[in-house]
Amino acid sequence: MNGPTKMYRMKPIVVHDFAVELPKCMYRMNNIHSSRNKADGTEDHVSLPNQKLDIFDQVKQFLKNSQGIPGMAELEAKQNDILKQLEQLKKQIHSLKCDLNIQNDTSSKVIPKVAQCTASKRTKNNIPSTIVINANPDSPPYSLEILQRLLQNQIALVVTSYLHSTIASLPDQANVLKSSLENFKLPAVVPVVNVSLIWKNISSNVEFLIAHTPISGEVNFLRYLSRSTDTQLSYDSDVKSNEIDSLLDQCYLLVRAKTKTERSEILQTLQKSLSKSQWLAGRSQPSVLDVAAYSAVRQCHLAKDLNVGLGKWYERSQALVTS
Amino acid sequence: MIEDTAKTESKKAAKKEAKKAEKAAKKAEHRAGNPSENISSLDEEDVSTGKYGTLPLIRSDPSSPKRTFTYLKDLNKSLINNVIWVRSRLHAVRARGKQCFIVLREREFTAQALINVSETVSKAMVKFSSNISKESIIDIEAKVAEVPSGVGGCTQNDVELIVSQIWIVSSSLPQLPLQIEDASRPEKPDDEESLKIRVNQDTRLDNRILDLRTPTNQAIFRLEAGVCRLFRDCLTKQGFVEIHTPKIIPAASEGGANVFTVSYFKGSAYLAQSPQLYKQMAIAADFDKVFTVGAVFRAEDSNTHRHLTEFTGLDLEMAFKYHYHEVMLLIGNLFTEIFKGLRDQYKTEISIINQQYPAEPFTFLDPPLVLQYPEIRKMLAEAGVEIGEEDDLSTPVEKLLGRLVKAKYDTDFYILDKYPLAVRPFYTMPDPQNAKFSNSYDMFMRGEEILSGAQRVHDAQFLTERAKFHGIDITKIAAYIDAFKYGCPPHAGGGIGLERVVMLYLGLDNVRKTSMFPRDPKRVAP
CATH class of the missing domain: 2.40.50.140 (Nucleic acid-binding proteins)
Structure with a gap:
């Protein structure tokens, strides 16, 4: 549709933009076309081909000229009618809007339930899909082994183990744990959490990374896990949650303890907490505390130093792994 | 002053x-x-x-003591x-x-x-x-x-x-162009009191024999020899055969833009910019697993800290059975072996070099960390850098990624798998499950790419198709395609630049420090 370029080009028939040589003998007048602003009505019908009026000006001129034209009144009346109709339409739409709003309000009463459902679902998947755990091979995190098995129906902990360059070779105990973790067959249906277990030379026993700052301590990892998942491990609603928390700290201290007396003191507090129940803190179900305590006892090779009650508890914990 | x-x-x-x-x-x-x-x-x-x-001048006189x-x-x-x-x-x-x-x-x-x-x-x-x-x-x-x-x-x-x-x-001439003490002075940017007299890079390179006498340079080149030896030892142990490929080649092997032309009697020839074609021909000739160590030439006019016009390439190519990960993981483990060897056998050299050029020790994981391209796009997005699904990584993004991976996994070495097909050369095998991806991988050290490899298309017909898709003139690569006409096992491989690997392992700032007599666009002497 690029017509103009395809058409035959013609010379303009009337050339009107050349300079006119005015005779000097006559009286000189101002150019009337150049002073449009001062122009009065008489000039308006002289439309020059070069002059480009913008639409606003054109409308103005038209209105000026059309005063007194007979059809004008009718047109005005028509326009008023249209405006009234528009007003009505607007009202209708507004009322429709109001109706919809009411409907929204009624539906909002249903929503909380839905939200609750998704929320509870979300808490289960609150852990990111990849977790990096740094572990010291001298005190392997046995808790992972129990967790993997305890939670197998809720979360699939897929462990990939790496050896960091700060460690020359993996000691036997760590190797055993590594192969146990990597070879565990998980059911395929549950959400997967990929755990990168890096054996590394670190000061504490376990470090894990969620964001950029590592959080150290195996028990803190367990706390995190129990808080961000909704499994039998969580103890937030437990009446003894304070006791569990303080005992978790004791488990952390057990791993760091250097003397025998320190260790036996901690074991005694564990013993008190166990008293005659099946699991620590007087529970009938294993909790994070049992997982932490089992791991700490095993890391310190204290299984032989346990008394009868704790010894049976230790065996029960171990059974969680093998079962 | x-x-x-x-x-x-x-x-x-x-x-x-x-x-x-x-x-x-x-x-x-x-x-x-x-x-x-x-x-x-x-x-x-x-x-x-x-x-x-x-x-008197020692001329191997029989009467010498x-x-x-x-x-x-x-x-x-x-x-x-x-x-x-x-x-x-x-x-x-x-x-x-x-x-x-x-x-x-x-x-x-x-x-x-x-x-x-x-x-x-x-x-x-x-x-x-x-x-x-x-x-x-x-x-x-x-x-x-x-x-x-x-x-x-x-x-x-x-x-x-x-x-x-x-x-x-x-005896030496009494006037030395550079003092060995100056050339071996440690670089400690935060130490205010230390002498700031340095020998600049060009003076060093102009008088390379004197410069090389410094303990640091002695250690650098012994370590470099170690990398080469470990590379050979590891691969030979796994049944690889060392081959030697020609360096004078008839046609530009890869892109074609960055090759050196040499006059060859009445015509002209090119200097090899990669031994890839010859490695692949060796695979087609039933050598199964091959590697080669030799000079590689790149006529790129880039004056950066990491480009040389001639460098030592360590290349390998291997036939595999069903999945190119067999090769990728072998290369990854090869690197781990090399890093372990350096860590255990070259402790003194590394500590000498660190005295002059302090750097954080190189960290790695065993087995090496493998990340998938979509995975790293997510990591980068979390850090605020959006990468398109089929985009390549630019150098600054690669560096950022290196820092992210280091922060998360504490490793300076990792493998990035499944690159978008669009950013790879025509001979790269497309991913069978997703047409957007390819069976290719890059390996990184301290956030810089050191190896780029892939499964190659080993079928002549498919290769022609891919070349046409990329708009490559088939007649120009006829010799390459012909190599696969008589049956060829599926294979994959990759190559590294020795100088660059040593530079990154030691955390040095310039590849010229790890090349004994470096060649770059501005230097062909000594």
């Missing part, structure tokens, strides 16, 4: 050296004129005649009171009255020698010793003596040598 003072200082030193040289020359003249007398003929009672001087020499690195307390011969470089000399201290240097080892005026050592001998120019090679007969307080500034600091004979084997 610092440079200025350095200049005036070196000028002064140069003047001094010149004067010394003059004196030495006069002496030599004197000696030549009176062959019956020795140089200290002025001193009638020179008791040391025949115990010092310049040895048979002596056993001791290496400086073996100097220790067990040799105390033994009389030994040592041949080494004169690192520094300082005369003080009737004494003259000499620091001997042999590669990174240094020891102190002492010449005292005594019944057997004349003043003239001490004077002669103090006038030997730096970097000369000397023979010394000396008794090993214990130094209870230790010798400062020497590696063999529990003993010193009491000299009884000193001979110049090969």
